[in-house]
Amino acid sequence: MADSLAQLFEYVDNNKKKYIDGLRTWVEIESVSAEPARRPFVFQMMEQCKKQLEELGSKVELAENPLNRGKKEGDLMLPSIILGELGADPKKKTLLVYGHLDVQPANMSDGWSYEPFKLTETDDGKLYGRGSTDDKGPVLGWINVLSAYQALKMDIPVNLKFCFEGMEESGSEGLDELIEERKSTFFSNVDYCCISDNYWLGKKTPCITYGLRGICYYHIKMRCAAADLHSGVFGGTVHEAMIDLIHLFSKIVDQRGRILIPGVNELVDKLTPEEDALYDPIDFDPEEYRKDIGAERLLHHGEDVKKKSLQHRWRYPSLSIHGFQNAFDGVGCKTVIPKEVIGKFSIRLVPSQTPDKIDALVKDYLEKLHKESGSANVLTVISEHGGKPWLSDYSDNNFTSGRKAMKRVFGKEPDLTREGGSIPVTLSLQNATEKSVMLLPIGSSDDGAHSQNEKINVFNYINGIKVLGAYIDELGKLN
Numbered sequence: 001m002a003d004s005l006a007q008l009f010e011y012v013d014n015n016k017k018k019y020i021d022g023l024r025t026w027v028e029i030e031s032v033s034a035e036p037a038r039r040p041f042v043f044q045m046m047e048q049c050k051k052q053l054e055e056l057g058s059k060v061e062l063a064e065n066p067l068n069r070g071k072k073e074g075d076l077m078l079p080s081i082i083l084g085e086l087g088a089d090p091k092k093k094t095l096l097v098y099g100h101l102d103v104q105p106a107n108m109s110d111g112w113s114y115e116p117f118k119l120t121e122t123d124d125g126k127l128y129g130r131g132s133t134d135d136k137g138p139v140l141g142w143i144n145v146l147s148a149y150q151a152l153k154m155d156i157p158v159n160l161k162f163c164f165e166g167m168e169e170s171g172s173e174g175l176d177e178l179i180e181e182r183k184s185t186f187f188s189n190v191d192y193c194c195i196s197d198n199y200w201l202g203k204k205t206p207c208i209t210y211g212l213r214g215i216c217y218y219h220i221k222m223r224c225a226a227a228d229l230h231s232g233v234f235g236g237t238v239h240e241a242m243i244d245l246i247h248l249f250s251k252i253v254d255q256r257g258r259i260l261i262p263g264v265n266e267l268v269d270k271l272t273p274e275e276d277a278l279y280d281p282i283d284f285d286p287e288e289y290r291k292d293i294g295a296e297r298l299l300h301h302g303e304d305v306k307k308k309s310l311q312h313r314w315r316y317p318s319l320s321i322h323g324f325q326n327a328f329d330g331v332g333c334k335t336v337i338p339k340e341v342i343g344k345f346s347i348r349l350v351p352s353q354t355p356d357k358i359d360a361l362v363k364d365y366l367e368k369l370h371k372e373s374g375s376a377n378v379l380t381v382i383s384e385h386g387g388k389p390w391l392s393d394y395s396d397n398n399f400t401s402g403r404k405a406m407k408r409v410f411g412k413e414p415d416l417t418r419e420g421g422s423i424p425v426t427l428s429l430q431n432a433t434e435k436s437v438m439l440l441p442i443g444s445s446d447d448g449a450h451s452q453n454e455k456i457n458v459f460n461y462i463n464g465i466k467v468l469g470a471y472i473d474e475l476g477k478l479n
Helices: 002-014 016-027 036-055 136-151 175-181 241-249 273-277 286-293 305-314 355-373 397-410 424-433 458-476
Strands: 059-063 081-086 094-100 126-128 159-165 192-195 207-212 214-223 318-325 340-349 378-387 415-419 436-439 455-457
Touching: 002 016, 002 136, 002 458, 016 036, 016 136, 016 458, 036 059, 036 081, 036 136, 036 159, 094 136, 094 424, 126 458, 136 159, 136 458, 175 424, 192 397, 192 424, 207 397, 207 436, 214 241, 214 355, 241 318, 241 340, 241 355, 286 305, 305 415, 340 355, 355 378, 397 436, 397 458, 424 436, 455 458
Parallel strands: 094 159, 094 192, 192 436, 207 415
Antiparallel strands: 059 081, 081 159, 126 455, 214 340, 214 378, 318 340
């Protein structure tokens, strides 16, 4: 089989220009799910992907988004979800592949150096464009490798099922409902699941990801008056909403990043010596990481900075304050006491923490603090959304196949990593299929997903196609 893979790899290398041109076509479709004006492009993107899957011989359904039911003409509709199948050989394993075709908003005025919806290839081997790495490049990688198998008349080693959505960047609206509805049909008879929607830890060493943190996101409303007030006329006579809100926020996390909400840290699983040892071989340079993000100093420094930084990214919870709504944030001076302000923060969750448990702790603590302050202002704690953490067995056949594929392409063992971010569909697919889900990253740590100048390296894109080919080859060898 190694000779066959060598032939596949050579074919992929020889068709590099075609694969880049294909990504160019996808990037030019402005499939921003969060903007109503660009929502039609998401529908166009789903049709484009459907067409290319059908060209492979796939049976493809554009499944109605369950949340569209009951909507009337003129409502903003959600895109259908692609459910595709290629192959139904009972002697082969069946792999479910998930990806998303929508992207984050992007405009030149945001600070881009390149047109965000025109793929720009630079002399140093980078492909700039919104969605290039998140997640159009990896999804297209699957189509590219399967077409390569077919062009070489090589037998595709596994049956494939595809679940590609167009609302991931807007909370995957309707996807969980569809997965639940099709749990005993489309999502049954699956042996393994694979998602390529994350990134290498660094720039040189590939990785396989076996864990994700969950999330709880909160809006904290504080109301003090029926209308905005003039600070010169009313200042000093009322409990000000912004002052109360800042008081609460000063009590939820300290400057060392320690969460101060009672009970949150107590839910964290104890670090065992065996788990601690997993961090030793990981290729991670804290100083390079610091320089990449432009920080003067990392939160954790000194002895064991590598372990501390990685563990606090992956296996410990973190609390981040994201901003304030209704408070003045424009240029110049405005002497107004806002009648109501909304503070926004989130907590990233780790195993043994669930949104329900954390919601109760947050609400009880904030209400207790506010009551103790003696303020007469009205506090409202709103849990906007939550997602559970995910942890998988990195020693099972799915992960072993992914690791072998990475080594086959890059000549080195991939790092075993967890992620600090959240991909809720991972747990949804694991629960629905009751099978192993693996995150197989294609892009590099500096790809800038969600940021200005998002890119994917030609090296990662082309070798990522090879990795997907080697991965299904390894799965095909399993009994």
